[in-house]
Amino acid sequence: MSPDTKAPRVAVVTGAGGTGCGRTIARRLAADGAAVVVSDINDSGGRETARLIAQAGGRAAFCHADVGDERQARELVTFGERTFGRVTILVNNASAQLQPGAPLDHWTDAVQTDLLGAMFCTRAAIDAMRRGGGGAIVNIASISALWHGRKTPGGGIAYDVAKAGVIRLTTRLAGLAGSDSIRVNCLAPGWIDTEGPRQYWESLTADERRERGVPSRLLTTDQIADAVVRLATDETLTGRVMLWWSEDAPRIIRWGDRGYEEYEEFIPPGR
Helix, strand or coil, X not given: CCCCCCCCXXXXXXXXXXXXXXXXXXXXXXXXXXXXXXXXXXXXXXXXXXXXXXXXXXXXXXXXXXXXXXXXXXXXXXXXXXXXXXXXXXXXXXXXXXCCCCCHHHHHHHXXXXXXXXXXXXXXXXXXXXXXXXXXXXXXXXXXXXXXXXXXXXXXHHXXXXXXXXXXXXXXXXXXXXXXXXXXXXXXXCCECCHHHHHHHHCCCHHHHHHHCCCCCCECHHHHHHHHHHHHHCCCCCCCEEEECXXXXXXXXXXXXXXXXXXXXXXXXXX
C-alpha cells in the first residue's frame, strides 16, 4: 500500500526545542504544509517552536519526550497519530550534549539519545507508517562518524560511535521501501552554524582554522533543513547517506560503498 499523497503530511521532529537544526527543520516542514509534532526534553523551547509555527500559519503540537526512553519514544509517535491522525515523516534529530574527552561515565548519554533514541523512535514510527500506508524517516548523523582516525583533535568518542550506528541503521533498513513503502535515509553534515560551533569557529583566525582542520565556512540550519526535506520527499532515495562537508555541495554516498576507497597495501612479514 502506498501513502495517500493527497492527505496532509504529519512530521515528528525530535530535538526541536532548541535554537538549532531541529527548530529550523520543524518550521521548514510546517511551511511546506506538514503538521508537525515538536519533541524535546526542553519544554519551554519546544513550546516556543510550536508557537512560531502557529504564528506563521502552520499546524504544530508539542510533546515532551526523552527519546532515550523506549516507552516515551513510543508515546511520542502515538501522540502524533492521536493529534493529527497519522505519522508520515520522522526526523531523528535529538542529540545529547557533546562532551569531547568526557570520562567513561558520560559515554552512555550520547549512545542512549543519539543511537538508541533513534532506534526506539524508528521502531515506533515503522508501526505507525505501516498503519498509515508508508512514510519517510530521516536520521541525522555526522561526518565525525566517518573519520578513520583523526589528524586533528575533535569529536567525542561516544558521539562518533552513536552516529556511526545511525548510519548503519539507515542502510540496513533500505528494504522497507519495497516491503512497506517506508524510506529511511540519513544526513551526515559537517560543521553547522549553531551556537557552540559558531563560537569556537569565530574565535579562530583563518590560519588557525586550516591548522586545526576547521572548515572555512559553516553550514546554515536552513541548508540542513533543505537537505532533510530532500531526503524525506525524494522517492528515488532509500537507505542512502547524504554527506555534506561544510565547504562543498552535498553528495550521496554510493550504494554498496565499502568505505575503503583509499587504503595502504599491507604485505605480511616474511613475504
